[in-house]
Amino acid sequence: MAFFRLEPYDPCPPAQTGALDASTAEDQVVSLDIQSKYLFVDEYVVPGTPDVQNCGGYVDKVIQYRNPELLAYLSSQRVSAEAFSNSPFPILQTRSPQLDLILFALIERLRKGRPDGRVSLLDHGCTVAEHYDLLDAMLQASSGAARTAPNTLNYCGLDKSSMLLSIARMLHSKVQEEHFRLVRAEGSAFEFRDQEFDLSLSVGVINHVAQPLEALKKLLAATRVACVLAIWVTLEGDGFWAFNHSGVPNYFFSRDDLARLRDSRPGMRAFTAGFTPEMEASQKRSYVGIGEEKTSALGSYHLVFSTLDELPFEAQEAPL
């Protein structure tokens, strides 16, 4: 039997010195090469494209959200942050479900009093439409299965990946197309009508698109009531571009950026339902070449831009 001793190796040493702190990704050349291989098997290279990796990770989420035991658990509780944090299902303690709880509260508020009881939702960077499945479980659990995502939502998912959208359609093939629309587009190159959707959602994707500021402006313009975001920001004065560990460009919004965007949409206020400093995030040192001092100014907000005076979830006015 063969034994191997593995040693950790840091492929991105500039993080120790903050080599790229003083400049932005716009004026630096960074070459990253990432390969996925089975080790100890004869040079077997696994397709390592983001589409394939996202597909695996997010189909897995759909499977977990469709678990009948998860529905039974939620049905035995009030759908709430406490039920999520005390649940035997670790996935309910992760980031996305926290945002789905906010969406669920907004959907419950809006559907009442509507003749068709439907609420429209734009999911920006929808991957395989996994949010639809957790919302479905929450709607069913809170209504004795009278309400479901198919009879409550007018869903529109947008993603740049045809492959992921095909899987999204396959996984939701029983939902009528008029209530489950998929749009293939780069995340800043979409055109929707002014206030076409009651609600919108973007989980980090707004940081990765070609034109983040323009994209968020368009997302807010397309939203009537509330735009729910996980968004990465810098608490320093200016926004800047960096690269994450997968070589994906990432724009960190400044608080001034966010204030200007809020003001671009009359009647909208910005609320925060939590801030995670990057130093406390589960994935350490995600950004190539960014040193500790600069990293200490980074973090992610659960941010909601809304026209509502009273929110149906806990949040504070964002300090923008």
Ligand SMILES: C[S@@+](CC[C@H](N)C(=O)[O-])C[C@H]1O[C@@H](n2cnc3c(N)ncnc32)[C@H](O)[C@@H]1O
């Ligand atoms: C890591 S997933 C995060 C979003 C996921 N639905 C969630 O809520 O956690 C990133 C998704 O955004 C999509 N995406 C990445 N960059 C994009 C862009 N520039 N335009 C549109 N979609 C993009 C990817 O195809 C992928 O489905």
